[in-house]
Amino acid sequence: MDTLPVKEIRSGRAERPTQDAKETASILIVGGGAAGITVAAELRRHRPDLSVTLVEPSETHSYQPGWTLVGAGVFTLAETIRREETLIPQGVAWIRGKVSAFFPDENQVELEDGRRVAYRYLVVCPGLKLDWDKIQGLREALGSNGVCSNYSADTVEYTWRCLQDFQGGQALFTQPAMPIKCAGAPQKIMYLAADHWRRRGLSRKAEIEFCLAGDVLFGVPFFVPPLKAAVDEYGIHLRYKHNLKAVHGASRTAYFTVTDGDGKTSEVEKRFDVMHVTPPQVAPDFVRSSPLANAAGWIDVNAATLQHTQYNNVFSLGDVAGTTNAKTAAAVRLQAPTVVKNLLSAIDGKPLEAAYDGYGSCPLTTAYGKVVLAEFTYGGKVTPTFPLDPRKPRRSAWLLKTKFLPFMYWKMMLRGSEFDVKHKERRFAEAYRA
Ligand SMILES: Cc1cc2nc3c(=O)[nH]c(=O)nc-3n(C[C@H](O)[C@H](O)[C@H](O)COP(=O)(O)OP(=O)(O)OC[C@H]3O[C@@H](n4cnc5c(N)ncnc54)[C@H](O)[C@@H]3O)c2cc1C
CATH class of the missing domain: 3.50.50.60 (FAD/NAD(P)-binding domain)
Structure with a gap:
């Protein structure tokens, strides 16, 4: 006691x-x-x-x-x-x-x-809670017939097998309604897959679609231009308001509820050779x-x-x-x-004086070796740690993601070191140039 x-x-x-x-x-x-x-x-x-x-x-x-x-x-x-x-x-x-x-x-x-x-x-x-059951047939489909997900330790290794086994065809990447953990993760794996297939000479044979339940590519508008540039570079088709409802693994078919501009919904069926699913989260x-x-x-x-x-x-x-x-x-x-x-x-018995400002960060892997390091606080204020335009995909940010952040997590954060390089609101040119 x-x-x-x-x-x-x-x-x-x-x-x-x-x-x-x-x-x-x-x-x-x-x-x-x-x-x-x-x-x-x-x-x-x-x-x-x-x-x-x-x-x-x-x-x-x-x-x-x-x-x-x-x-x-x-x-x-x-x-x-x-x-x-x-x-x-x-x-x-x-x-x-x-x-x-x-x-x-x-x-x-x-x-x-x-x-x-x-x-x-x-x-x-x-x-x-990852709500796998909200998508009919997903639990049974995961792990075979090209249906993979980075969102679980049980299924993430199969994603890499799918990327390697792909020989061309239809590749679907899905994103459910927000909120989800790491809102950028559904598209990070899409860019890495597209880059991997490009390196294997499959660009022309790969038809890639990003099916999002929402109608924006990323929640903080400042970071949309570099992501849109990656989408265009890989020839990815954006499908907004496409909400994954069901999957049939054996026939490799995905079923979406699609909402049009007038709010009318319809059911759309898509065949796939590989599909990376991000489950709804509650x-x-x-x-x-x-x-x-x-x-x-x-x-x-x-x-x-x-x-x-x-x-x-x-x-x-x-x-x-x-x-x-x-x-x-x-x-x-x-x-x-x-x-x-x-x-x-x-x-x-003292007043509570510490205040969290809503800081979050999303290292968006736009290619192997390149990351757009999105850092922001409540209300989508852009608050980078470094005084560089964070919209630019950078190798330094890739090294941060692959080397420094895992080290910081295991050796500093989980050990209670309150290490913090200050992030702050900074202004950059309105227009983004790739
Ligand atoms: C694919 C993917 C990519 C991501 N990428 C990034 C990224 O690049 N950058 C980033 O910052 N974040 C990223 N994240 C998000 C990050 O991992 C989470 O935001 C973070 O782990 C949240 O921490 P948490 O402690 O709230 O939850 P978790 O780390 O999920 O821990 C929750 C814990 O609670 C335990 N638990 C569950 N139920 C109970 C119960 N009933 N009783 C007691 N304990 C329970 C669980 O076993 C678990 O250990 C990513 C996540 C995923 C899945």
């Missing part, structure tokens, strides 16, 4: 569990992914005497930003995976299990096996159905402090947070110090 006095809880709600909890944590972190491990490590650095408990079901931890490169044959899957136990900071207790429900009025969570864990402060970061069910969720199902937090809007002893970050930033590990890197500083202020 920890030593924090109960009166320091500032939830203003029930301060003692109404149902006997088997275990009590000072600070309970739900989810040991990018966000959970980073917060745990930073907490240990700031206050080694605090008792911190992490609930995480998986024995492994994945560096998901590396999966674009696994799908493109640059990294192996093994390079993106570590054992969870090697990442959990010393002194942090690990409950290997899944949270199934939140009881914030009782300061408790319930685990899948029925156990309850009480807490003084709660940090919620179990990521998001808040996890146990989050969506909890008192912590906003109307859309995500954790309802203040966009700057990342404190829950109703429960003062609850914080959230990462993909599950109901904020409008790009859902990325880059966002987590700056959200974590905000959560940790504010959580410690809450414990000390």
Whole structure:
């Protein structure tokens, strides 16, 4: 049991569990992914005497930003995976299990096996749910007949096989409605595939279509011109308002609901030789159905402090947070110090002064060796770290993506180093010249 006095809880709600909890944590972190491990490590650095408990079901931890490169044959899957136990900071207790429900009025969570864990402060970061089942037939189709996805450790290696096996024909890349994690990932693999096929002399034989549920190529307009230039260079056909609904693997057929300019919908069938699917993404069910969720199902937090809007002893970050930033590990890197500083202020009874500005980053791989490094904050403000026009695809940004960022993730971020080279709003020429 920890030593924090109960009166320091500032939830203003029930301060003692109404149902006997088997275990009590000072600070309970739900989810040991990018966000959970980073917060745990930073907490240990700031206050080694605090008792911190992490609930995480998986024995492994994945560096998901590396999966674009696994799908493109640059990294192996093994390079993106570590054992969870090697990442959990010393002194942090690990409950290997899944949270199934939140009881914030009782300061408790319930685990899948029925156990309850009480807490003084709660940090919620179990990521998001990949909704494969929303696309009829997708689960059965994945992994054969050219149907692949970079969005799971189970399917990403097959993407690279598909890129290699392709001999020409129809290649489809899909993107569901937003929000999704790493909004640029559906097109990153498309450019790498197109470049790979070009290098193999297949450009003329490859008919590439990018089928998006939405009607913009990228959410921050500043970065659209260089992406459009890549689309044109590879001869890719853009199909806006094409929402993937069903897949039939054996006949290699995809079914889309297409919305026209008048809002009328129709069904369109497309044959493919290879199809990279990005699944629809939603808040996890146990989050969506909890008192912590906003109307859309995500954790309802203040966009700057990342404190829950109703429960003062609850914080959230990462993909599950109901904020409008790009859902990325880059966002987590700056959200974590905000959560940790504010959580410690809450414990000390001080005002919450740390504010997250919505920073997110998306290294868009427009070719092997070239990256457009998109960095932005809330409202799509362009905030590059370096004083160079970020619209230009650069080799230096490729080296950052393939060498420095993985190093920074494993060796710095997950170890609680709050390393930050300041990003800031900068102005560049209106017109983009390739
Ligand atoms: C293909 C792809 C490419 C990407 N590219 C980039 C990129 O280039 N740059 C970038 O910054 N980001 C990128 N991302 C996004 C980035 O990986 C995520 O935004 C980041 O991992 C979010 O961290 P998180 O901790 O919120 O979620 P996660 O890292 O997904 O971790 C969530 C954790 O919660 C655990 N969990 C789930 N349910 C429960 C439960 N019920 N109880 C307890 N624990 C639970 C999970 O096991 C998991 O360990 C990419 C992602 C993908 C898939």
